[in-house]
Amino acid sequence: MAERVSSKAMQDVQEEGVLKAVSRRDFIKGVISSGVAVSSAGYLFRASSILHGQQLAAGVGERLITLNVNGQQRRVDVMKQETLAWTLRYKLGLTGTKLGCDRAECGSCSVLIDDIPHYSCSVLTHTVRGRKVLTIEGLAAEDGTLHPVQQGVIDEQGFQCAFCMPGFIMTAVGFLKTNPNPTRRELAHGVSGNLCRCQDYDKILTALMRGAENMRRSSLG
Amino acid sequence: MDNDNQLADNKKDNKKPADPTKAAERTYGAGYKLIGKNYETPDLYAKVTGNAKYAEDFRAEGMLFCKLLLSPMPHARVKRIDAKAALAMPGVKAILTADDLPAPADTLTDNGTVIKASKWGERGLTMEPVYQGEPVLAVAAVDELTAAEAIEKIEIDFEPLPFVIDPLETLRPGGPNPRTDGNVWTRPAAAGSSSGSPPSPGTPAVTELKWTKADFEEEKHGRLPMGKSPDEWTYGDLDSGFKNAALVLDETFVTPDTSHQTLETRSALAYWQNGKVYIYTGTQSTAQTLPAIARWLNISPDNIVFISEYTGGGFGSKITGGVTMIIPALLAKKTNAPVMMRISREEETFIGRARPSFQGRMKVGFSKEGRITALDMFVICDNGPYDAVGDAPSSGRIVSLLYQPQAMRWRGLTVLTNTPPRSAQSSPGGLQGIVIIEPIIAKAARKLGVDQVAIRRINCPEGKAPLGPVLQGKRQYATSAFLKEALDRGAEQFKWNERVARTPKRIGTKVRGVGVSLSCYAGGTIGFDGLLVIKPDGRITFQSGIGNLGTESVIDVHRAGAEVLGVPWEKCNVVWGNTSRGLPFTCVSGGSQTTHAMTRAAYATAMAAKQKLQEIAAKKLGGKPEQYVVANERVFRKGGGTGMTLAQAAKHAIELGGIYDGHEAPADVHKLTKASVAALAGQGLVVAAKDNYPRDGSTYSYVASFAEIEVDVETGMYHVVDFLASADVGTVIHPRALGGQVLGRSTLGIGHAIGQKWVFDPRYGEMLSKRFYQSKPPTILDVPVDMQWTALDIPDPETPVGARGVGEPPVGGGCASILNALSDALGDEIFQRAPVNADTILTSLEAGRPMQHPLMAHI
Numbered sequence A: 001m002a003e004r005v006s007s008k009a010m011q012d013v014q015e016e017g018v019l020k021a022v023s024r025r026d027f028i029k030g031v032i033s034s035g036v037a038v039s040s041a042g043y044l045f046r047a048s049s050i051l052h053g054q055q056l057a058a059g060v061g062e063r064l065i066t067l068n069v070n071g072q073q074r075r076v077d078v079m080k081q082e083t084l085a086w087t088l089r090y091k092l093g094l095t096g097t098k099l100g101c102d103r104a105e106c107g108s109c110s111v112l113i114d115d116i117p118h119y120s121c122s123v124l125t126h127t128v129r130g131r132k133v134l135t136i137e138g139l140a141a142e143d144g145t146l147h148p149v150q151q152g153v154i155d156e157q158g159f160q161c162a163f164c165m166p167g168f169i170m171t172a173v174g175f176l177k178t179n180p181n182p183t184r185r186e187l188a189h190g191v192s193g194n195l196c197r198c199q200d201y202d203k204i205l206t207a208l209m210r211g212a213e214n215m216r217r218s219s220l221g
Numbered sequence B: 001m002d003n004d005n006q007l008a009d010n011k012k013d014n015k016k017p018a019d020p021t022k023a024a025e026r027t028y029g030a031g032y033k034l035i036g037k038n039y040e041t042p043d044l045y046a047k048v049t050g051n052a053k054y055a056e057d058f059r060a061e062g063m064l065f066c067k068l069l070l071s072p073m074p075h076a077r078v079k080r081i082d083a084k085a086a087l088a089m090p091g092v093k094a095i096l097t098a099d100d101l102p103a104p105a106d107t108l109t110d111n112g113t114v115i116k117a118s119k120w121g122e123r124g125l126t127m128e129p130v131y132q133g134e135p136v137l138a139v140a141a142v143d144e145l146t147a148a149e150a151i152e153k154i155e156i157d158f159e160p161l162p163f164v165i166d167p168l169e170t171l172r173p174g175g176p177n178p179r180t181d182g183n184v185w186t187r188p189a190a191a192g193s194s195s196g197s198p199p200s201p202g203t204p205a206v207t208e209l210k211w212t213k214a215d216f217e218e219e220k221h222g223r224l225p226m227g228k229s230p231d232e233w234t235y236g237d238l239d240s241g242f243k244n245a246a247l248v249l250d251e252t253f254v255t256p257d258t259s260h261q262t263l264e265t266r267s268a269l270a271y272w273q274n275g276k277v278y279i280y281t282g283t284q285s286t287a288q289t290l291p292a293i294a295r296w297l298n299i300s301p302d303n304i305v306f307i308s309e310y311t312g313g314g315f316g317s318k319i320t321g322g323v324t325m326i327i328p329a330l331l332a333k334k335t336n337a338p339v340m341m342r343i344s345r346e347e348e349t350f351i352g353r354a355r356p357s358f359q360g361r362m363k364v365g366f367s368k369e370g371r372i373t374a375l376d377m378f379v380i381c382d383n384g385p386y387d388a389v390g391d392a393p394s395s396g397r398i399v400s401l402l403y404q405p406q407a408m409r410w411r412g413l414t415v416l417t418n419t420p421p422r423s424a425q426s427s428p429g430g431l432q433g434i435v436i437i438e439p440i441i442a443k444a445a446r447k448l449g450v451d452q453v454a455i456r457r458i459n460c461p462e463g464k465a466p467l468g469p470v471l472q473g474k475r476q477y478a479t480s481a482f483l484k485e486a487l488d489r490g491a492e493q494f495k496w497n498e499r500v501a502r503t504p505k506r507i508g509t510k511v512r513g514v515g516v517s518l519s520c521y522a523g524g525t526i527g528f529d530g531l532l533v534i535k536p537d538g539r540i541t542f543q544s545g546i547g548n549l550g551t552e553s554v555i556d557v558h559r560a561g562a563e564v565l566g567v568p569w570e571k572c573n574v575v576w577g578n579t580s581r582g583l584p585f586t587c588v589s590g591g592s593q594t595t596h597a598m599t600r601a602a603y604a605t606a607m608a609a610k611q612k613l614q615e616i617a618a619k620k621l622g623g624k625p626e627q628y629v630v631a632n633e634r635v636f637r638k639g640g641g642t643g644m645t646l647a648q649a650a651k652h653a654i655e656l657g658g659i660y661d662g663h664e665a666p667a668d669v670h671k672l673t674k675a676s677v678a679a680l681a682g683q684g685l686v687v688a689a690k691d692n693y694p695r696d697g698s699t700y701s702y703v704a705s706f707a708e709i710e711v712d713v714e715t716g717m718y719h720v721v722d723f724l725a726s727a728d729v730g731t732v733i734h735p736r737a738l739g740g741q742v743l744g745r746s747t748l749g750i751g752h753a754i755g756q757k758w759v760f761d762p763r764y765g766e767m768l769s770k771r772f773y774q775s776k777p778p779t780i781l782d783v784p785v786d787m788q789w790t791a792l793d794i795p796d797p798e799t800p801v802g803a804r805g806v807g808e809p810p811v812g813g814g815c816a817s818i819l820n821a822l823s824d825a826l827g828d829e830i831f832q833r834a835p836v837n838a839d840t841i842l843t844s845l846e847a848g849r850p851m852q853h854p855l856m857a858h859i
C-alpha cells in the first residue's frame, strides 16, 4: 500500500514539475530503496530567498503572486509545487496552521478556502489565487474578540496539547457555517477528518458544541 | 475502525443540543477555593488564536534546514561515504556524521556516583544502523530541497548484517543477534536482579541468550515457550495456590507495538550565541531536558538554553525530548548559523519511539469465588535495538498490585530486535500486563459463573495493598487504594447490572457485549523543589519546570501553592518553557509523577513562603514570627492588629537580602534550583523549597473501566457504544484537565484494542506501518459520542493536598475493557492477541477457534 501512495504522490508532484530539479530516475530509486526519498517527498521545499537572504541553488522558479489571506492582499513569491501550508507557515509567518503529516492524513493544516475546509498541506498555493483563505490567525475579530468557536474552546478548556486545535477549529467553523445546529454525532462527522493524538475527543466535541451554541447565539444577537 | 452504525447512538442525539455538563461537571474541591475548580489556563488563549509557538514555529535569521539520511536496512555497517558531490552543490553548507558526535558523557548522579555512558546507547547518528530508518548522517543547506538533493548525491555503501524482527527468532538455537554483542538486556547480579524494579541507568548490559530446542516444543501447541529468563521473582506458595484452585487457566497473549505518534514530530531548531547553544524542541519535562542535552552534547548545562513553550504531545516519547535534537545543534555549530530540522511523519515513525509489544503467557489459578490463588507470569518484551525499557519488570509489579494474587511468580526478558527504538508509553508495562491478564479473568468469570464486576471486586487492592516481590524480607505497598469504591461507582453509573441483564444480546447480525477492566499505574514521586517569587507589586510568580504537553499540570500544580497562600489566582503568574528564566529542579513528566510530585513541591514552597512572610513581619513590626498569620494577601498579627501587604513584604525582602530575596538559597534544594534562585535574586521575596514530606508506601492511581461494544458478525466490524472510566486518583486538582487525561489516555488504550499495531516484512525487516493510515490512532468516530468519566476525589493520605497522578492509570483499562466486551459478545475463541480486527473476528468465528498466528511478532 505504501508503494501505491508513494507513486500517486509522485505523479502529482511530477505534474507540478518538481522533478525538474531532482532527476526522475534518482527519485524513483530513492522511493524504492529506502525511507529517505519516501519520507522527504512531501517535505521538499525551498525557503524564500527574500526571507532568508540566502544564495539559492540554481534553477529554482519562484513566481510573485497575490493571495487573499485573512482578508488581506499578500504578495508572495511561490514555487509551482509549493503547498499552501508551506506558504502560510514559511513565507507569510502564519505558523498557527500546523503540519502533522503533510500528506492529507491528519487535518492539522486545515484552513478555510472560500469558507470550505481544506487540508492546506495538500493544496498548491498557486491554485488559491483569487480565493479567500482564512487561517486560525484570522478568525478572531480585529478588536481581539474571539470567534464563537474559539470562545467555546476557552469555555470548556477544550483540547490538550492543542497541536491539532487550529485544524479542528477551522474545520468546525467551516462545517458550522452550513450546519449551524448539529447533534454531537453530526458535528463529530463534520470534524472526523481531523486527528487528535491526545484523543480527548469527548471534551473536544463538548467544546465545539459550545462553539456552535455561541455561534447561534451571536448570529441571533 | 469506522463507525457507521448509527442505530446505537441515535437515541443519544435526541437530547440535542448535547448536554455538555455530564459527569465532568460533578463538583469537586469541597472546602477549597482553587483546588478542584475549573479555570481558564493561561496558555489557552495563545492556543486558540494560533499564537502558541511549538518548536517548528520559531524562525531565526539566516536559518538553514537539515535533512537526514536514514538507513534503508534494519542492520548494516556503513562501509564508505563519499559526500564530495553533495558538498560541492551551491547552497550546501555542511555534513554531519557519527564521527562529529561528541563522546557520550558519563552521568554524575546527585549523590556523586558516576554512571558510565553505555556503549550500547543511542547517539543520534551511527555508522552501524541497528534499525531501518536510523539516521546515519545529516546535511545542512540553505533550504530543504537543496539538503534533500545533497542527500541523494551522497554515495554510501551499506554492508547488510544479520537482523532480528521477532524476539523469539533471536532466542532460537543459532538464531541471529540484533547487536554484535548479543540479544538481551541483563543486569549484573549486584544491581539486584530479583528486585523487579526498573533497570537503573548505566547498569544493564547486552549479552547473548539462546533457548534450547526443547524449550521451543511449546510453540507447536501455540503456547509461548518459556526458556531461561534473566529476571525473576516470586512470593507466596505458587504450587499450593494452583493445587487449591477450582480453576486453572494457562493462556498465551500477544500485545501490539504502537508508535507514540505525537501529532507534533520531534522537529528542532538550534543556534549558538556567545558560546551558548539555544535549542527549541518539544519536551515533556523542561527543566530535566537541560541535563539530558548536556549529557548528549557533553557540555556544561550552563552553556545551554532550552526553550519548549508548547509541546504537541508526548505520551512518554519526549520525556526529555529526543536525542536527535543534537543534530541541528551540532550542524549549527559547524555552519555558524541557525539550523532547523523538520521531522516528517515517516521519519517520526522511525525515530519517534513506540510501546514495546509483549509475547506473554500466564497461568492463573482461581478459587470457586474467583479469587486468584496463584499466578505465574512470563513475558518477553520486544525492546528494539537500544536502551533497556522497563516495561517487562513493571508489568509484573502492576499485575501483582492490581489483582493481589495470593502467590505469584514473574519472569521476564527484555529482548533486543532491529526494530525502531521503544520508550515508555503511557502505562509502560502496565498496559501490557493488564491486557494479558484481563481476558483471562473475564474467561474465568464466565467459567465459574461469577459476575465480571464481582470477580474484580474480590481481587482488587484496598488500602495499603502489597505489591511486587519480597525485598529485604518484606513487600512494598501502596500509599492507598480506593479501587473498590471506584469500581462500585463505575458499575452504578454505567448501569452495569442492567446492561448485563439486557436481552436479547443479538438482534439480526448485531451482537452486543459489555466489558469491565481494572487498571492502575504508578502515580507519583517525591523530593523535588518548588520556586516562587512574591514581587513588590504584590503578585506571585510561580516558576514551573514542568513541560507544557497539554495535561496542564505545568500550571495546575501551582494552584495548590496559591491555595495555601490564599492569594487570588488573578494575582498569580506562571513562568514556564524556558530554562533561562529560572526553573526549579522538577520531576520528569513521565510515569504520572507530576501532579503528585509537584503539588507536594508547590505546597512545600507555599508553606516556606508563609514562614518567610511571618519572619519579615516580625523583623519589621516586632514580636515573634508565629504571632503572625498570612491571609487576604497580607501578613498580620493574629487576632487583627498591625501587618503589611504582600507587596510591602516583598519590598522588605529585597532590603533584607540573603535568604529573603534569593541571594542565598536553602541548603537542601538541588543545584539546578540554586542556580535559578541566584538568577532571580533581588526580584522580591524569592522562595525555594524542597518537598521533604514523608510518605509511607509507593504512590499508585487506579481506574475501573467499562465498555459496551456492538459487533456485526456478518462483517466483523464493531464499534464502541459506551465507555466509562471511574478514577481513584486522589484529590482532584483541575476537573476538566483530569477528565481530558482520563478519557484521552483511555482512548490511547482503546487504540490498542481496535486496530493499532506494527507490521513488518519479516524477510527484509522492512516496516510496513509507517504512516497514520497504516496504524491509525482512534478518530473521533471510533469513540462513543458521549464518553463518561468520574473521579472519587478521595485524598491520598500520604501526601499534602492528596493529589495523585493520572496519565497512565486509565490506559490498560481502555484497551482491556474493549477486549472483554468483545469476548462477552463473541466468546473466548476469537482472539489471543490485540488488536482485534474485523478479519480476526470473521475468520475465527468461522473456524470456531482463534485463527491468527498465536506468537509471531508484528503481523
Ligand code: FES
Residues within 6 Å of the ligand: A098, A099, A100, A101, A102, A103, A104, A105, A106, A107, A108, A109, A110, A119, A120, A121, A122
Ligand atoms: S498536515 Fe495536512 S493533513 Fe496532516
Ligand code: FES
Residues within 6 Å of the ligand: A159, A160, A161, A162, A163, A164, A165, A195, A196, A197, A198, A199, B263, B312, B313, B550
Ligand atoms: S490536543 Fe494534542 S493532538 Fe489534539
